[in-house]
Amino acid sequence: MAREELEKQEAKDAEVNESVAESVDESVEEEGTEAVAESELATEAVDSEQEAEKAREEALEQKLAELLNYIRHQSREGELVNIADLKFAENFPEEDRAEVMARLEASEEIKRLEASDGRVFLYSSAFMVDRYAKTLLQREENDPRLLVAETVREESQLYPRPTPVNVFTLPPYKLPKQILDTVVAELVADEGDYADIKEVIASTGARYLYSDRHLEKQYAEYLVEWQEVGQYENQ
Structure with missing residues (x-):
């Protein structure tokens, strides 16, 4: 009789242990699923930021190329470009405008001249010599x-x-x-x-x-x- 009870108890303990193990496995699986989901969300966020930055950089480079081509064209035509006349779309962020202008003026090709009244002019040294540009500035001084x-x-x-x-x-x-x-x-x-x-x-x-x-x-x-x-x- 005692042996039967012992066997029953062992069977009951085995069931409890199995149930606990299943519960632990389910918990671990849930935690793993949540971790994977969080990791995927984090990856998506990083990818989204990278795509946004890439799109911004492309927009900056496109606008920079547009302004460079305009200044080169004006220089070929024998004219300076008043920096105040450079146009940006209304929805072009102010921060990005400043970045484009900084890159433009950092270019070795683009030269800057300032009139006595504070106006700033740009020209391309690839298409206009400095002396000619200086003469144009003097003309602008009226x-x-x-x-x-x-x-x-x-x-x-x-x-x-x-x-x-x-x-x-x-x-x-x-x-x-x-x-x-x-x-x-x-x-x-x-x-x-x-x-x-x-x-x-x-x-x-x-x-x-x-x-x-x-x-x-x-x-x-x-x-x-x-x-x-x-x-x-x-x-």
Whole structure:
């Protein structure tokens, strides 16, 4: 009898142990399923963030390329780009605009010039030389006397040579003849900041300007006459 009871107890204990084991297995399985689900959600979140960042980067690069192409085109056409004229879509985030502009100005190709009134201009050094860009900036300053005087001084010093007056009617200067005649008359008569600007008239009637800071009168006259007459007589 005692043996039968012992066997019954052992069977009951075995059932309890089996039930406990099944319960533990189910709990472990549930925890494993939850962990997998959480891991999948985390992976999806990371993937979503990466996709969003990739899309943002593509948008930044696309806008940067668009602005670069515009600046290059304007430089090929002989014009500076006012930075205030660069356009962004209304829904383009302000933070992203700042990032695009920072990358643009960090480019070795894109050069920056600032006018005296604070306006900022950009140009592509691949399609415009610095001296030409500087001349355009002086034109933007809307001070034709300074534009003419600085050009004359630079050419008198660097080359050295007098500057033909009629060159200021051509690009990049584009001064109307009436305004140019007035500017030249004022410069030649000036006894202050522009007292160094002098005029030479060739035997052909061609008018030239030079700076006596860098050229003596006799040499300037010789260069002008050679330019207008002498070089052709020796051909």
